[in-house]
Amino acid sequence: MRAEPSASSRAIWLLLAAFYFCVVLSNRSNAAETEFTDWTPRELALIQSLSLSQLRPPPPSPSNRYADNPSAASLGRAIFNDARFSANGKVSCATCHRQDYGFTDDLPRGLGIGVANRRTMPIVAMAYQKWFFWDGRADSLWSQTLGPLENPVEHGIDRHQVQQLVSLHYAEPYRQVFKGDPTSQPVNQVFANTGKALAAHVRTLMPQTTRFDYYADTLPGQTNGTDILTKSEKPGLRLFVGQAKCVNCHNGPMLTNGEFHHSGTPANGEPDPGRGAAFDALEATEFWFFGKWSDADPDVNSDHIRFLDRDTHKYAGTFKTPSLRSVADRPPYMHNGTFTSLAQVLNNYRTVSGSPLADEIFHGGLSDRDLIDLEAFLGTLSSNSNQIHN
Template sequence: MSSLPDAAWSAEELAVLADLRLDPAPVDDPSNRFAGDSRAAAFGQALFFDAELSPAGISCAHCHQPSRGFTDGLPHSRGAGVADRHTPTILGAQSGPFFFWDGRADSLWMQALGPLENPAEMGSDRVFVARRIVERHAEAYAAVFGPLPELGELPERGRPDSSDPAELGAWRDLGERGAAVNAVFANVGKAIAAYERQLIPGESAFDRYVDGTEALEPAALRGLQLFVRDANCVSCHNGPLLTDRAFHNLGLPEAGGGYDQGRTMGAMKLLASEFNCRGLFSDAEDCPELAYLNPGFPDFVSAFKTPGLRGVTETAPYMHHGGLATLDDVLAFYSDLPGVPVAGHRELTLKPLGLSAEERADLVAFLHALDPDPLPPALLSPPTP
C-alpha cells in the first residue's frame, strides 16, 4: 500500500492503516498442542453445539449465536441463570493472550471451560461433562486424544470448588480419579478451542480499501479519518482485530450502583486456576504472560478488556455490562465521558471527544465498513456425521 490519495494520508498514517489490515493466519497457542488439529476442531465443533454437556440443556452456541455475531443480543448473558456481564463475541477471539472481559483465562481452551462450570451460563461441572464424554463422545474423543482414562463409576455431579456440599463431597470421594476427570475436562476445552480458532473474521470493505481494490463510501472514509486522527480511537483499537488486548477502566456506571472489580478479580482467578498456562494440563514450555501478573496493580481495578471491532455492528448491546444499546450510544459516551468511576480511576488517556452528531454517524459508517465477509456455512452449525 503506497498511497490512498482520496484521504491524503501521511506515510505514518498509511503505516497505521496497514497495521489494521486483517491477518487471516490463526495464532499459535503453545499451551494447546491440538489447536491446529482438524480432528480436534471437528470434535470441538460438535461439543460447541452440544446442549447435553449442560444439565440445563445450554450449549456454547446458546449465548454465542452465529447469527448474532457469536453473541446473544442481550445486555447480560442468559443461560441456566443470568450472568453479570454481556456475552463477548468469539469471532477472532483466538488472538489472546487473555480471555473474558476480565482476563481470567490465559488460553482459548481455558476460556472454553469457564462457561461450562458457571452456574449462570451452562450450569454444568467437570464430572457431568466427563460423564457425557464417556456416554456420547468416547469414540470421537479417542480419535483425537487417545483412549479415555479409567474413570470408573462417576457420580452425577462434582467439582472441587462447589458450594453444594453433596457435589463437593462427591468430588473428594473421587480421590486420584479426579486428576483423570480434570484431564478429560481440559481436553474438552482444547477441542472447543481448536474449533473456535477457525472463527477468524472474513475480509471487509476496509481491508479492500487498504489494499487499494475498493473505495470506501464518503461517510465511512470520513469516519476512518476521525478514527485515526482527531478521535484517536486507534490508540486502543489497533492491530488486525482493532484491539490492543489490554484492560482499561472507562468509568462506566454499573447496574444497581455496585461495582465490578474487573481485571483485579480476573487476575486473581487466573493465577488460582489449575488450568492456567503453568498447570499440569498446559502444553506450553514457558508462560511469560504470567511471570509478572500482579492482581494488586492499581490500574486493574474495574478495568475491562478492549473489544475488537470487526463485526461489531452485529454484537449490540455494548460494553462489558451491556448498558449501551447502540453504537451511537457508545460514541456519545466517549464524546461526553459522563460521571466518575465507582472504583479505581478512569483511563488517563481518555478525554471527552466532543463529537457532533454528524461525526458520530461517520464513525458508525466506518464501523460498518469493518463488517466481515461471511464465514463458511459449515462452521456455523453442528458438523454433519
Template sequence: MSRFAVACVLAFAAAGAGADDAVTFDARELRAIVRLSPLPPPPRDPSNAVADDPRAAKLGERLFFDARLSANGATACATCHDPARAWTDGKRSADGGARFARNTPSIRDTAHNRWFYWDGRADSAWAQALGPLENAREMGGNRLAQIRLVASDARLAADYAAVFGALPDGIADPRRFPPAARPLVDAPDDPLDVAWRAMRDDDRRAANRMFAEIGKAIAAFERGITVGETPFDRYVARLRQGDGAPTREFTVAAQRGLKLFVGRGQCTLCHSGAGLSDGEFHDVGIALGENHRVDPGRHRGVLTLLASGFTRAGEYADAIAADAPIRYLALQSDQLGQFKTPTLRGVAGTAPYMHDGRFDTLEQVVRFYSTRVGASPLGHPTTLLKPLGLNEGEVGDLATFLRALGGER
C-alpha cells in the same frame, strides 16, 4: 507500506481523484492505517497441541452444540454464542439460566486473544471454554458428568480417542469417577464436595486432564470462527496499491470516519494493530453499573486466574511457552474497574456494547467517548481518554467506519 506506495497514495490524494469530497490522508495517517490490516493468521498456542487439528475441531464443534453438557440438558455453548447472531446472544447481559451483569462477547477471532473474558480471568481459549461448563449461572454442569458423557457416547468417545488417545482408565467405574460430584472450575477442591475429595489423586488428575481436553477441542473449533475479510481490509489493500478512491462498500463517510479514527479521535491508542485491540485492560469510567454497584473487572479477574488450575503455565498445558502471560501476572490496585479492550472487527453485529451492554448503537458509544458524559472512573482512570467534542456529522462518520469493519456472513 513502501515509500513508492505512499507516494502513489499521496499523489492520488493531492489530485483528489476528480471528486470534490474525496478524503486525503497524510503520510502519518497512511502509516497508521496500513498497520490495521490485514489480520494475520492467529498465533500458535503451545498449550493446546490440537489447536490446529481438524479432528479436534470437529469434536469441538459437536461439543459446542451439545446441550447434554449442561445440568438441565437444554443449554449449550451455542445458546449464548449463537452463530446467527455473530456468535453472541444479542442481549444486554448474558442469560444462560441466570442473568449476568456482563454482556456476552462474540467468539470470532478469539484465537488472537491474549486474555479471555471481559476481566481476563482465563489466559487461553481452552481454559475459557471450561468456565461456562461448570458455572452455575451458565451450563451448571460438572466435569465428572461431562467426561462420563463423552466416554459413554459412542461417537464422542471414538472422536475423542482419535484426537487424544485412550480414555482414562476406570472412567466407567462410579466408585472411581462418582457422577454426583460437582467441582467448580476454579475451585476443584471445594471442601464441600465430599465425593470429589474422596477420589484418588491420580483419578482426579485424569479427570482434570480429560476435562481440559474437552476445552482444547472446543477451542480448536472456535479457532476457525472468524469475522473474515472486511470492506475496510479491501480498502486498505487498494490503498497499498495507490488507489484510495471511495467505493460503494467503503464510502466517503467511512473514509472521513477512518481519518478521525487514526487522527483526532485517537482511537488507535487502545484499538491498535490488525486486531483493532491492544488486548489489555482500561478503566474508561463504566465500572459503576445498575443500582450503583461496582464491577471490579480486572482486579477480580486476576484473583480468579491466579487460583485457577487451568492456565497456559499449569499442569494441564501441553507445553509452557516462555511468554505464558500468567508468569508476569500481579495483582495491582489500579486494576479495579478495568475491562479488556474488545476487538472492533465485526463490531456492527455485536450490539449492545460495552462490558455491561449499556449502549444499543455505535453512535451512542462514539458519543460517550466524545463527551465522556456519565463516565465514573474508580480512582485510577486511564489517562488516554479526553472529551473529543465531535459534532453529529463526525459521530455518524465514525460509526459508518466502524460498520465497515464487518466481514462476510
C-alpha cells in the same frame, strides 16, 4: 430552405440529451462522494495496518498441543453445539455464541441456566488473544472454555458430568484424538482435554473481509483512495486513526490490542471490579498455564505470565478491549450491555473523555458531525456491508 427534423429524429435527440445530463450529474455526484484530502504517510500506514490482509496465521497455543489438530476441532465443534452439556439440556456454547450474530448474542447479559453478570463476548479470532473473558481471568483459550461449563448460571454442570457425557456420546472420537479412554482417565484429565478440543474448534472461527479491508488494500499508490467508502465514512476513518485516537486501543487487523482499559461505562448496578479482581482467579484453578494439565514449557512459553502486571489498583474497573470487527451488527455494547447503539457508546465516550474513569479516551473535542462520521466508519467493519457505496 432547411427541412425540419422528423418527429422520430427529435425523439432520439431528446433521449440522447437526457442520457447525457444523467451521466454528467452522476459523475458530479460520484466526484462529490469521493472528494477527499490525501492521506498522510502516517495515516496511510495506520490504515493499512488495520486491514485483514495483514493478519498473520494464528500463533501457536503452547499450553494446548491439540490446538491445531483437525480431529480435535471436529470433536470440539460437536460439543460446542451440544445442549446436553448443561443442567437443563437446553444450553450449549452456541446458545450464547450464535453464529448468526457474530458468535455473541443480542442480550445485555448472557443467558444460560440463569442470567450472567456480564455481556457475552464475541469469540471470533480468539486464537490471537492471550487473555480471556472481560476481566482476563483465563490465560489460555482452553482454560476459558472450561469456566462456563461449571458456572451455575451458564451451563450449570460439573467436570464429572462432562466426563460422563464425553464417555457416553464421544468416546470414540475422544480416543482418536487423545489416545486414551475417557471412562478410565482421571476426571480432571478428561475435563482439560474437553476444553482443549473446544479451543481447537474456536481457533477456527475467523473474521470475514469487509468493505474497509477492500478500501485499505486499494490505497497503495493512490492519492485520493477510491469510492469504496462514502464521504462520511472516510472522515470517520480519519478520526479513528487520528484525532479520536481510537486506534490506540483498537489496533491491528483485529482492531483490538487485547488489553484492559477504563471505558467510563456506567455501572448499571453494582460496581464491577473487572481486571482488578482477576489475578487471584487466574491462579485459583488447576487449569492454568502453570497447572498440571497444561502442555506448555514454562521456561520457554510463559513471558505473558512471568511479566504480568498485577497492580490491582491500576486495573480496578478495567475491561478487555473487544474487537471492532462486525461491531455494528452486534448490539448491545460494553461489558454490561448498557448501550443499545453505537451512537450511545460514542456519546458516552465524549461525555466521560478525560475523566479518571476514562483517562485513555480522547473524544472530548469531537463534534456531533464527528460522531456521526465515526459511527459511519464503524459500519464498514461488517462483512454484511460489503456492497460498495457510491
